[in-house]
Amino acid sequence: MRIQTNLSFYKLILLVLLFSASAKAQIQKVEPPFWYAGMQNPELQIMFYGKNIAQYEASVSNNVVIKNVEKTENPNYLFVTIDTQNLKASEFVFSFKTKNKVAFTQKYSLKERRANSANRKSYDASDMIYLIMPDRFANGNPKNDSDANLTEKGNRAEPGGRHGGDIEGIIKNLDYISSLGATTIWSTPLCEDNDKQHSYHTYGQSDVYKIDPRYGTNDDYARLSAEMHKKDMKLVMDYVTNHWGITHWMMKDIPTKTWFNQFENFTQTHHRREVLTDIHASKIDKEICTDGWFVPSMPDLNLRNPLVAKYLTQNAIWWIEFANLDGFRVDTYNYSDPAAMANWAKAITNEYPNFNIVGEIWMHNQANLAYWQKDSKIGAIENYNSNLPSVMDFTLQSQITSAFNESEGTWDNGLIKFYNNFAMDYLYPNTNNILVFAENHDTDRMNDKFKYDFPKYKLAMTLLATIRGIPQLYYGSEIGMGGDKSKGDADIRQDFPGGWNGDKNNAFTAAGRTAEQVKYFDFTSKLFNWRKTNEAVHSGKMTHYIPENNTYVYFRYTDTKTVMVVFNNNAKEQTIKTNRFKENIQNFKSGKDIISGKTFDLTTEITLEPKSAVVLELE
Known part of the structure; x- marks a missing residue:
């Protein structure tokens, strides 16, 4: 009996194991x-x-x-x-x-x-966003530079290869980022990308529920968020709705033939997104715009399929809850079906009413940009509402790197470009909720365009810190980093000095910075730390004056605070009479420059050095 009982017991165990297997x-x-x-x-x-x-x-x-x-x-x-x-x-x-x-x-x-999860506060115009490409920022854990299950291995000698930057590197340098006056981090995607090469940018994701092991783990990502929240900082995820990578696990066994957009022969998008708002556009042009693949290595997702739409909506919400996120930036936003994207954005903001989402609408026309912002009157003409809270101001971005290189103002060159840009703000439903920037991981590097002319950098940063919207800074610019886009994307995505063991220059520390890096960092830090405290540039009204002699003056103000910003974009000193600005200067007699501490008398005139700007708190 005892032997039989034992045999029965072992049979039961075997059955359980087989059942589990x-x-x-x-x-x-x-x-x-x-x-x-x-x-x-x-x-x-x-x-x-x-x-x-x-x-x-x-x-x-x-x-x-x-x-x-x-x-x-x-x-x-x-x-x-x-x-x-x-x-x-x-x-x-x-x-x-x-x-x-x-x-x-x-x-x-x-x-x-989490308690009160639905009402989480998101990023807004009181924030400054610091954009990081994690593979190029800092290598906090050299042990995860390669992964046995992923094709591309760490190789810092290859400009377009995996260099080893990771989540741990971001965590270790949060104090550095905070010291800049940045309150928010936008990191380019961190989910797994198993492409054979150039996987470091991570926009061709192979698993959207898993952090790439070369960056860390899902728990590491949640820990990054937690560490940031301890420092009163916010984390923005770069989300991709338009496409996955060719190595995504579903590509080996597609759920349904309509999961991805497919033509009889490979068809790439023509990138002409004007067709989506063009009342004269042909159906085939619209179809190729939204359904064509971004590049051959990025299969185009069909959000018109309810299964796909639900999958992407739930995936986005899952990451918000799991990692306790504070916002999204959405890649290639208007490459997908407009109605499907409106539903996606609405589903997320229904769950999180205060959640901010900024879409990459890479277009250089204010009407085209404004169309895509939530509650746009332009979209309403066609009964369309994108439900997208924020857009990226690409019109301003392109003007920053051209206008400050134009020392002589003409009818349409120099600082008049900024005046004309802001004169179109009536098109936007919410000008405070627009992302403003001089560069990002896909554009020309600002410092390279300025030929590393520090005064021009100061002009650009002063503009971003004081105009309407949410300013974004691209990693490394604050220490004078550049890169030539004509040499390839890797050149505008160089490693941050000091992020790797053995780097001769460690710009993460004051003692490790070169004299040139100190100059850039100290100015940027002082400017944006001041910005953190000034509600006039967060949410105040703006009055600007037509530029004269390539000088430009505007005011940001609330009922209790007034800030006057003056630009001289000339190669020579300029003296500006102040009586023209009486409606904003009112009874103020002087203004104190927030950088130099110098007090300017506003009763008659102010003089500015060549290629300079002052930000005056009026007294």
Whole structure:
């Protein structure tokens, strides 16, 4: 009897092990991997992936209601939608049956949300955003420079290769970023990118639920967010809705033929996004714009497919909850179907009413930009509302790197470019919520365009710090870094000096900076730390005056504070009579320059040095 009992016991153990192994073999992926209780939208679409999983009938424990089960022509996918209304944080079990017998089960968790998660505060015009390419910023953990399961290995000698920067490197340098006056970090994507080469930019993602191991882990990303919040800083995720990478795991086994946009022959987008608002545009031009692939290595996602739209919406919300994010920047925003993107943005802002999302609308016409901002009157003409809170001011960006190089003002050159840009602000529904910048990871480097002329850099930074909108600074510019885009993208994405063991120059520390780097850093830090405290440039009104002699004057003001900004873009000293600005100067007698501390008498005239600007707090 004792022998038989033991045999029965071992048989039971064997059966349990076999059952467990069967379940693991059957279900290869579950996405989202878990979810959260108490979401405003109670419907949760869970994707189960595994060999012939669609042949099984799904059920779930704990009286959880299954609202829909959807199968596609690919039997390896099953999309199960459940109702989470009134469900508390708990674990329940999905059972998969065949012929009324349970073949295997899968546990699933609803986790507790953070307190007041839905009302999280996002970034706004009181913030300054610091843009990082993590692979090029700092290598905090050299052990993860390569990963056995990913193709491209670390190779810092290759300009376009993986250099080893990671999440740990960002965490270790948060104090440096904060010392600049930056309150927010936008990092280019961190999810896994298994391209054979140039994977460091990470816009061709191969798994959107997993941080690339060469950057760290999902928990490292959540830790970055937590460490930033301790310092009263905000984390913005770079989200990509338009495309994935050619090595995305679904490309090996596509859920449905309509998951990605496909033509009979490979078709690349023509990048002419004007067709989306062009009332005369042909259907084929519009189709190629939204459905054509960005590049051959980036399959174009079809957001008109409800399964895809739900997948991307839930993935975005999952990251917000998991990593406690403070906002999104969305790549190639208007390359996707406009109606689908409006629904995506609305679903996220329904869950998080204060959540800010800025879209990359890379166009150089204010009407085209304003069309894409939420509640645009231009979009309303066609009954369209993008639901996108913010857009990137590319018109201003291109003018910054040209206007400050034009020392002689003409009818349409020099500082008049800025006046004309802001004169079009009536097109925008919310001018305070526009991202303003001189450069980013895709554009020419500002310092290179200025030929490393420090006075021009100061002019550009002064403009960004004092105009309407949310300023963004690209890593390294604050120490004089540049790069020539004509030499390739790697040249405008160079390693930050001091981010790697053995670097001869460590610009992360005051003692490690060269004299030239100190000059750039100290000015930038003083300017943007002042900006943190001045509500007039966060949310104040703006009055500007037509430039004369390539000088430009504007005021930012509230009921209690007035800031006067004066630019001299000439190669010679300029004296400016102040009586012209009486409506804003009013009874103020003087103004104190926030950089030099010098007091300027405003009763008659002020004199500015060549290629200089002053930011005056009026007294």
